[in-house]
Amino acid sequence: MGQDTARTGRKPRADGLRNREKLLSAAREVFSAGGPEASLEAVAKRAGVGIGTLYRHFPTREALFQAVYMREADQMVSMAESLGGLPPEEALRTWMRGFIGMVATKKGMLSALAPALDSDCPTFADAADRMRATAGLLLDRGREEGVFRSDISPEEMLRVFVGVCYTRDIEGWRDTVTRMLDIFIDGMTCLPDGR
Amino acid sequence: MGQDTARTGRKPRADGLRNREKLLSAAREVFSAGGPEASLEAVAKRAGVGIGTLYRHFPTREALFQAVYMREADQMVSMAESLGGLPPEEALRTWMRGFIGMVATKKGMLSALAPALDSDCPTFADAADRMRATAGLLLDRGREEGVFRSDISPEEMLRVFVGVCYTRDIEGWRDTVTRMLDIFIDGMTCLPDGR
DNA sequence: CTTTATACGGAGGGTGCCTCCGTTTATCAA
DNA sequence: TTGATAAACGGAGGCACCCTCCGTATAAAG
Numbered sequence: 075m076g077q078d079t080a081r082t083g084r085k086p087r088a089d090g091l092r093n094r095e096k097l098l099s100a101a102r103e104v105f106s107a108g109g110p111e112a113s114l115e116a117v118a119k120r121a122g123v124g125i126g127t128l129y130r131h132f133p134t135r136e137a138l139f140q141a142v143y144m145r146e147a148d149q150m151v152s153m154a155e156s157l158g159g160l161p162p163e164e165a166l167r168t169w170m171r172g173f174i175g176m177v178a179t180k181k182g183m184l185s186a187l188a189p190a191l192d193s194d195c196p197t198f199a200d201a202a203d204r205m206r207a208t209a210g211l212l213l214d215r216g217r218e219e220g221v222f223r224s225d226i227s228p229e230e231m232l233r234v235f236v237g238v239c240y241t242r243d244i245e246g247w248r249d250t251v252t253r254m255l256d257i258f259i260d261g262m263t264c265l266p267d268g269r
Numbered sequence: 270m271g272q273d274t275a276r277t278g279r280k281p282r283a284d285g286l287r288n289r290e291k292l293l294s295a296a297r298e299v300f301s302a303g304g305p306e307a308s309l310e311a312v313a314k315r316a317g318v319g320i321g322t323l324y325r326h327f328p329t330r331e332a333l334f335q336a337v338y339m340r341e342a343d344q345m346v347s348m349a350e351s352l353g354g355l356p357p358e359e360a361l362r363t364w365m366r367g368f369i370g371m372v373a374t375k376k377g378m379l380s381a382l383a384p385a386l387d388s389d390c391p392t393f394a395d396a397a398d399r400m401r402a403t404a405g406l407l408l409d410r411g412r413e414e415g416v417f418r419s420d421i422s423p424e425e426m427l428r429v430f431v432g433v434c435y436t437r438d439i440e441g442w443r444d445t446v447t448r449m450l451d452i453f454i455d456g457m458t459c460l461p462d463g464r
Numbered sequence: 465c466t467t468t469a470t471a472c473g474g475a476g477g478g479t480g481c482c483t484c485c486g487t488t489t490a491t492c493a494a
Numbered sequence: 495t496t497g498a499t500a501a502a503c504g505g506a507g508g509c510a511c512c513c514t515c516c517g518t519a520t521a522a523a524g
Contacts, residue, residue: 087470087521113511124473129513192439225448234449237432244387253420254429254453261456282490282501308480319504324482465524472519479512488503494496 094131096121101142105182110139139186140201146176146183147190147201154208162216163263169212170235170255177239178248188236191229205232216263223264234258289326291316296337305334305380334381335396341371341378342385342396349403357411358458364407365430365450372434373443383431386424400427411458418459429453 100121104112114135118128132138153172157165177183190202209228216222238254241247295316299307309330313323327333348367352360372378385397404423411417433449436442 082469084469084522089521090471093472114513115511118473125512126473126514126516127471130471133513135512188435223452226452230445230449233436233445234433234453237435238429240383240432240435241428250425250428254425257418257421257456258429258449258453259456261452261454277500279491279500284490285502288502309482310480313504320481321483321485321504322502325502328482330481467524468522470519470521473517475515477512477514479510481508481510483508484506486504488501490501491499493498 093121093123093127096123097128097131097138098142101138105139105142106180110182110185114138136186136189139182140190143180143183143186144201146180147187147205150176151204151208154212157212162212162219162221163259166212166216166222167256167259170259171252173235174239174248174251174255184236184239187232191232191236220264222262226262231262288316288318288322291318292323292326292333293337296333300334300337300377301375305377309333331381331385334377335385338375338378338381339396341375342382342400345371346399346403349407352407357407357414357416358454361407361411361417362451362454365454366447368430369434369443369446369450379431379434382427386427386431415459417457421457426457 097117100123101117104117104120108116114128115125117138118125121128128138132141150169150173154165154169157168160168187205190199191206206228209232213222213226213228213231217224235255238251238258241251244250292312295318296312299312299315303311309323310320312333313320316323323333327336345364345368349360349364352363355363382400385394386401401423404427408417408421408423408426412419430450433446433453436446439445
């Protein structure tokens, strides 16, 4: 849509913005119900919009994912900010649980997050950066106090979170995944006696 | 193919067996080159066989994956057996490295392994069982000696291995993944002082 | 009310999935 | 050998989805 809006200084068209919103909420519904590989044509239909319109707004499936779940990424960021009071390890574990909870409801999120970590599209690379920065903050705080080992980067930690969460679709998914990541964090902590 | 071979006691047809082999090696090549979502029609073509023949031998994409990578699963099993001499923790870490090495070359393997863990098709559930049993063996040995904690099942550990490996396609993938899983195993070990 | 930049919609060409069934062929028994 | 028959073959065809392209519609600006 407004690829030249900036160039000509015109106001963005109202119908364009409206359709964008319709598409986003349709996508949210469709991906929730049908999983992340639901058909894009179904999304367009649900939004009451032509398939061409969908593609103009979101040139790739991933672009749509990322737009849909950007909000969630922001929630993760602001949640981390509210964790400032806790001791680092507890903060990280709490954040990790929040992450899992987020994934638990929004099944499409992983499909958005994983590629977002590599994305070079500026808009979304930005969201990914905020996530990375957030994770980095939690890690650094712990490192300063000598709680976490230092041979792991924020990005790597995020990738592990994402990877372990991929294991979906089993009874007791949430408990299992939480336990697994708790074990991982155990491994990340330096013990008082030097490890 | 031989759905009634057993019933009528006829020898299985030679061309059937031949085509099965041709399909398997074609699949191996095509999946190596084009990734796990390469087209099945390409596989059939490469094997010099009709698409119908492919589907008769392997009714689903997963069935084909699993058949292709069954061999690799067996290698993992027999590798574990050769690790009997090592102390449990070292054995597990070595096996884990072997696992990563396997995934590093056969990119399609993950797509086979993950669903195989849930599969109810008897033939392949069997391969998955052997993997589970193997992992269980490594774990149990360690538990007896009080090296590993006991709140993790073989299956869960495998799922973590698989999940973390999903993080592909980055510079230094192999080192990163190895480091991450080493950290996970650190978390799995009980420290002498009680944790 | 015109002009024009924007956006819309969906037809259409392409690819891949999977099924179905007429044809071919390997095995077996006579 | 030679038929009979079970087993396997192959690819046409129906379907769903992907994505592009372009004629049409319409909101903003003057």
